[in-house]
Amino acid sequence: MKILVAIKRVVDANVKVRVKADHSGVDLTNAKMAVNPFCEIAIEEAIRLKEKGLAEEIIAVSIGEKACQEQIRTALALGADRGIHVEAAADLQPLPVARLLHKLVEREGAGLVILGKQSIDSDNNQVGQMLAALAGMPQGTFACKVDIADGRALVTREVDGGEQTVSLKLPAVITTDLRLNEPRYASLPNIMKAKKKQLDTLTPDDLGVDISSGLKVIAVEPPPSRSAGIKVASVDELISKLKSEAKVI
Amino acid sequence: MSILVIAEHDNAALRPATLNAVTAAKAIGGDIVVLVAGASCAAVATAAASVSGVSKVLLADNAVYGNQLPENISALIAEIAAAYSHVLAPATTTGKNFMPRVAALLGVAQISDIIAVKSADTFVRPIYAGNALATVQSSDTIKVVTVRTTGFEEAAKEGGSAAVETLAVVKSQDIAEFVSQQLTVSERPELTGASIVISGGRGMQNGDNFVLLEKVADKLGAAIGASRAAVDAGFVPNDMQVGQTGKIVAPDLYIAVGISGAIQHLAGMKDSKVIVAINKDEEAPIFQVADYGLVADLFQAVPELADKL
Numbered sequence: 001m002k003i004l005v006a007i008k009r010v011v012d013a014n015v016k017v018r019v020k021a022d023h024s025g026v027d028l029t030n031a032k033m034a035v036n037p038f039c040e041i042a043i044e045e046a047i048r049l050k051e052k053g054l055a056e057e058i059i060a061v062s063i064g065e066k067a068c069q070e071q072i073r074t075a076l077a078l079g080a081d082r083g084i085h086v087e088a089a090a091d092l093q094p095l096p097v098a099r100l101l102h103k104l105v106e107r108e109g110a111g112l113v114i115l116g117k118q119s120i121d122s123d124n125n126q127v128g129q130m131l132a133a134l135a136g137m138p139q140g141t142f143a144c145k146v147d148i149a150d151g152r153a154l155v156t157r158e159v160d161g162g163e164q165t166v167s168l169k170l171p172a173v174i175t176t177d178l179r180l181n182e183p184r185y186a187s188l189p190n191i192m193k194a195k196k197k198q199l200d201t202l203t204p205d206d207l208g209v210d211i212s213s214g215l216k217v218i219a220v221e222p223p224p225s226r227s228a229g230i231k232v233a234s235v236d237e238l239i240s241k242l243k244s245e246a247k248v249i
Numbered sequence: 250m251s252i253l254v255i256a257e258h259d260n261a262a263l264r265p266a267t268l269n270a271v272t273a274a275k276a277i278g279g280d281i282v283v284l285v286a287g288a289s290c291a292a293v294a295t296a297a298a299s300v301s302g303v304s305k306v307l308l309a310d311n312a313v314y315g316n317q318l319p320e321n322i323s324a325l326i327a328e329i330a331a332a333y334s335h336v337l338a339p340a341t342t343t344g345k346n347f348m349p350r351v352a353a354l355l356g357v358a359q360i361s362d363i364i365a366v367k368s369a370d371t372f373v374r375p376i377y378a379g380n381a382l383a384t385v386q387s388s389d390t391i392k393v394v395t396v397r398t399t400g401f402e403e404a405a406k407e408g409g410s411a412a413v414e415t416l417a418v419v420k421s422q423d424i425a426e427f428v429s430q431q432l433t434v435s436e437r438p439e440l441t442g443a444s445i446v447i448s449g450g451r452g453m454q455n456g457d458n459f460v461l462l463e464k465v466a467d468k469l470g471a472a473i474g475a476s477r478a479a480v481d482a483g484f485v486p487n488d489m490q491v492g493q494t495g496k497i498v499a500p501d502l503y504i505a506v507g508i509s510g511a512i513q514h515l516a517g518m519k520d521s522k523v524i525v526a527i528n529k530d531e532e533a534p535i536f537q538v539a540d541y542g543l544v545a546d547l548f549q550a551v552p553e554l555a556d557k558l
Contacts, residue, residue, distance in 0.1 A: 016512055017377045026381050038494075094349065095358055118494065120513075123376050124361045129319065129349035138320055138425035141346050144487065154428065158487050159342040160441070160496070162432035166318070169424045178477065178494060179487050214389035215358035221382050223375070226519055229540035231531075235553045238525065238543050246523045246540065248445070248502040249469060249558070 001111035001170070003046045003055045006101055007039035007075055009068035009090070010121045019222045025091075026220060035071045038116025041176040044183040045146060046114050047079040054148045055112070057081045061104055063097055064090045069199060076194035077186035083199040086207070093213035094122075096204075098130035103207040105135055110171065112153065117142050117175040128175035138168040142177040250279030250369060255326065255338040255348075256297050260287045260315060263296040265442055266339035268403035271300055273396040274337055275404065276366035280304045282333070283411075286322055288315030294413045301408035309416040316427035317343050323350035324420035330355055330391055334369070340395035341441075348395050357389035364400030378493040378516035398441060399499035399520055433488055440489065443472035445502045448491055448518070449484070450476035452507020452528065452547055456484040461548070462506060464555035474498065476505075476514045492517035507547045510535030527551065 011017055012032040020027045035043070046058045060075035062068040063086040072083035086100050105113055113135075118125035132139035140146070140155030144163065147154040153168045158177045186194075204211045232238045242249045252274040257264040267283070274281045283297040286309040294308040307329070313321045326347070330336050336351060338344035340362045352359035364382075365373040371386045372394065440446065447462050447469070459473065466473050474491040475484065491498055493516040503521035508514060510526070510533055518524070519538055526539035529546050536542040543550060 011377075013513070017380050019381050026377060093358055095353060095356075098353060120493065121377055123374075123378070123493065124349075124359075125345050126349035126352070126359050126361060129346065130353035130359075132320075133323060133350040133353035136424075138422075139346075139350070141319075142342060157342075159430075160488065161439070162430065162486075162488055164316075164430045165428040167426045167428050172424075177487065178481065178490075213358055215360065215385055215387050217383050218371070218386050219384040220376070221384070223379055223382050226524075226538045228537045229524075229542065231536070231542045231544060235543070235545075235550055235557060238541055239554070239557055241541055242502070242523070242525070246502070248523050 001055045002057045002059060002108055003049060003112045003114060004059050004061060004105055004108060004110035005042050005046045005075065005080065006113065006115045006127065007043065007060055007062050007071055008036040008116070008119045009033055009062060009064055009071045010036045010119050013037055013120055019220055023219045023221055033067070035074050036116050036119045038118060038176050040183040041178070041180050042114040042116050043075050043078050043080060044181045045176060048181065049148060050079070059084060059108055059110070061086070061101065063088055063092060063100055072199055073194050074186065076197045077191040078184065082197055085199060085201045087201055087203055088211060092211055093215055094124050094126035094130055096209065096211040096213055098127050098134055099209045100204060100207055101127070101131050102134040103209055105131070112170060113173045115173070115175050117177055128173050132173040137171050137173050139173045140166055140168050141175045143174050144177050144179045146174060146180070250277070250334040251332065252277055252279050252281050252335040252337060253330065253333040254281060254283045255336065255344065256283050256285045256293060257339050257341055257343055258285065258287060258290060258293040260290040261292060263293050265403055266341050266398045267297070268300060268406065269398040269401045270337050270339045270396045271302055271404040272401040273363065273366060275302050277335055277369050279334065282307060284309065284326065286314040286325055288312045298411040298413050299407055299409050301405035303409045303411045306411050306413045307416050308413055309418060311419050313419060313421040317347070318425050318427060319347035319350050320422045320425045321420050322347045323354060324422065325418055326351045327354035328418055328420065333391060335392045335394060337394050337396055340397050344395050348393055352393040355391055355393065357391055357393055358387060360385060360387060360392065360394045362397040363394055364397050378512050379519065380512060397497060399497050433486065437466060438470065438472045440472045440474055440491070440496050441498055444500050445469045445471035446474050446498050446500045447471045447504040447506065448474035448476060448508060449479055449506050450508030451478040451482060453479060453484055459485060461551045465551060465558065468555060468558040476508045505535050506551060508535055509533045510538065
């Protein structure tokens, strides 16, 4: 079985972004960029399935500007076998991304697609579900446990109020939640080896996909700021403030 | 315009998140039709019919919808969606599961987690963990939208008298099966609906220490939450996580205990009315958003708080 893992280049999770003065977006100039944390979990899960002998090949795909080849190389250093970069604008909407991935899934005949449940920049939480719909595949979103056996994936999902387990007929789409695994670090020899692994570049035209979207961002603004309140000196003062001033208890 | 709101329920009762989505639908303006898809869920349809502002309820009552499998639910919604200008669902783990699938089947964008309606085609949604708010405009013929419940008040449960119409559409794809569900049983209010929330972070040191928070929660009728750090460290289960990738809460009172205040956590609670932070590190970023900060050792302050409340 081939596993296709989709990864996104995003601003590092520890960077606090600022909105541009003209409200056209956020300022990412010189910001540290990284593999989206949920996508790291997706790569790790694919590697573990391959290590268990459940997959033959892992293909890491990223869609975006040329710079996202850095993140594909990271995936290759961690253990993906080859990479595909679809060169496009960095801010493609989820539906065109899902359409591009759908074409690649068909082309590669992937038996399993693993993605992060959401990217920490646009916070959409959509691509995996959309890809599953386009490909007519079942989906196991927000996964915290995955078992593959007898042509099916048994996926335990994080849901409001607890966990739910579903059984999916392969091929299927899985999106990762935080507790699925703890991603490994790449070793230096593997980082060197990754530079020699195959990385193909395609365009949306090569895949015959229209990347337009019915959604446009018309403004990006900072949220209303919350100012720091006061420090209280004791538990007694806290209780008294909550009762008489804030009137919440 | 006619707006389809997908009801969130457990086949027995309508969940309050639906009421927030109905309010978002009212802000858009138009007829509001609620779809109740489930199994043996007629009581939910009756409850939805009495919600203020609802003009019609569609009931798709069939075993194939009983567990809200997204493969089946999305096929049902996509089949009936053409009659509507908007399809709305609360941005819960259930709505987030099937709504992008609906949008892809319809070939339209999905708009996630809206917190405000500017007009029938323009919405506001948080991005970058709430560090920016994007105003987005949709030119799609059907707008598929998930609604962040903390962005909208709950519509009144009573006051409506909508007719219930039965849908005979049965969409079943035997590619996915429900196996089991393990829901946390708790006497406490639900995290997303509680008026008071007390959360613990890495400073709690282990899961056993959460009993300290329970004592305060018992006195206040509060729900208990946790930061991602506490979940990652294995102190408590993930369904207690408040933050960018966990639950979004906006209670009247939020008490953060031993939580440093990473942006990912703030994203999940900074719209709370009053925020209290208890942390021994006076430099912790949580104090920058707290209305009342207490610099103290939580292992002394929290038991004292429980005693004195």
